[in-house]
Amino acid sequence: MAISVSTGKYDCIVAGGGVAGLMTAARLSEQGMSVALVEGALLGSGSTTRNHGMVHSGALYARWHPEVVGACMQAQTAYRSSFPKLLAGTETCWYIGSPATMHTYDMLWRHHDMAQREVDPRELRDVLAVPDPLTVSAIEGHELLIDTHGLISELAARCVSSGVEVIVGTRVLRVLTHDGVVRGVETAAGVIDAANVVVCTGIGTRDVLERSGSVVAPELSSRLETMMAFPGELPCAIVGLEFGWPALAPCAAGGSVLASRYGAPQRFVRGPARWPVPEREITELAGELSTWLRPGLIDTTAGVGWVCSKTEHLRGSSDQWGTEPNYTLIDHGDRDGITGWWTVLPGKMTLALHASRATAAAVTGTEPRLGMRPHDRAAFGEVADLVDVSPWTAHTQASTR
DSSP states (O other): OOOSOOOSOEEEEEEOOSHHHHHHHHHHHHTTOOEEEEESSSBTTTTGGGSOOEEOOSGGGTTTOGGGHHHHHHHHHHHHHHOGGGBOSOOEEEEEEOHHHHHHHHHHHHHTTOOOEEOOHHHHHTTBSOOOTTTOEEEEEEOEEBOHHHHHHHHHHHHHHTTOEEEESOOEEEEEEETTEEEEEEETTEEEEEEEEEEOOGGGHHHHHHHTTOTTGGGEEEEEEEEEEEEBOOSSEEEEOSTTOEEEEEOTTSSEEEEEETTOOOEEEOSOOOOOOOHHHHHHHHHHHHHHBOTTSBOTTSOEEEEEEEEEEOOSOOOTTSOOOSOEEEEHHHHTSOBTEEEEEOSSGGGHHHHHHHHHHHHHSOOOOSSOOOOOGGGGGGGGGGBOOOHHHHHHHHHHO
16 A cells, blocks of 8 residues: 555545545545545544544533534434444443433423433432432433444545545645635645645644634644543433533443543644643542442453643533533635635544535535445455554553553
8 A cells, every 4th residue: 555645646635634524535536536644643543543433413502502403414324324333332322310301301302303312310329329210310312322433443444445646654744725715735845736635633632723814724723622531331422411420331332431521621722733731620520430349340440641732613602611512614715715625623523424425515515415325344454554553552562561
């Protein structure tokens, strides 16, 4: 496989090898375009392999971001048909909170016709150590859990088999233009010519846009969420709906439980860097989980922590935390007067299929279906060296060595 920089001209360069970039590159190639995907590190090295791996139904957003609920519902259906072998065996998710909070969400979920079931307190006591029905109640919903490392591997294999040239370890510095038309990109290794460019470099997007002279750059905002993984298993995902309560999801690949806090403060940052993991935050979360969960479910003494970045386009409709979880496609012909240049931010992994479909439609003029045809997993070995490991996998490997 060619992974060195080519000087040939492409129909399109996709900058960024996360879930949105890979989906976009695959869609464009399958529509007949010659495509190069350029990633500064390894594929999936940004937020894709570092999140909960949850494809949301929209239940989590029904209160503060109802505008994305419909798209989330569509996304679950599309992910089921597109990546059936990457999904966890259970779709059960317990949403927990005070009786008053759960009553509010129950009404919202009924409004959206979401399937739900009140969880019996006796069921809660099998998992939670603090399920007092006067202070904690739960409603069961359905959330997909997907193997994010497997997702990146499958998308990478799909790209390679459809003819995409995958270039890793080469960072896109800026988009090159002349007389209002895209000419290609400048990378750390040289110039690559192309008639169209799609920028989807996650936390690095603002820097690329600034170096390229785009007026959009100041409208982008990045923040960090603290995440942890613990050895163990849970029978289902558990998401607290009170601010600061834990959000837990069994890893779809098995053996680990991923954890964060719902509504926890998130640091706003500029650009990619080796951001430190807040030691106090992970210590406090591990300590709280040791009292929240029944003994023996997870090993809270062996957790590993990291930070996961999220980058959004602020359009004036942010919530009280300054966030907007919807996907964005920016046409720089409209904003900067430059044709052939788009920037895409998926907002959430859940909405990456929507974001990549919209991008492919903008570039080619033909809108593909939301879902993607399942790919032959036999090709995974061809791309194994191009895909980053998940943080908890790296931790386990380091421990065994």
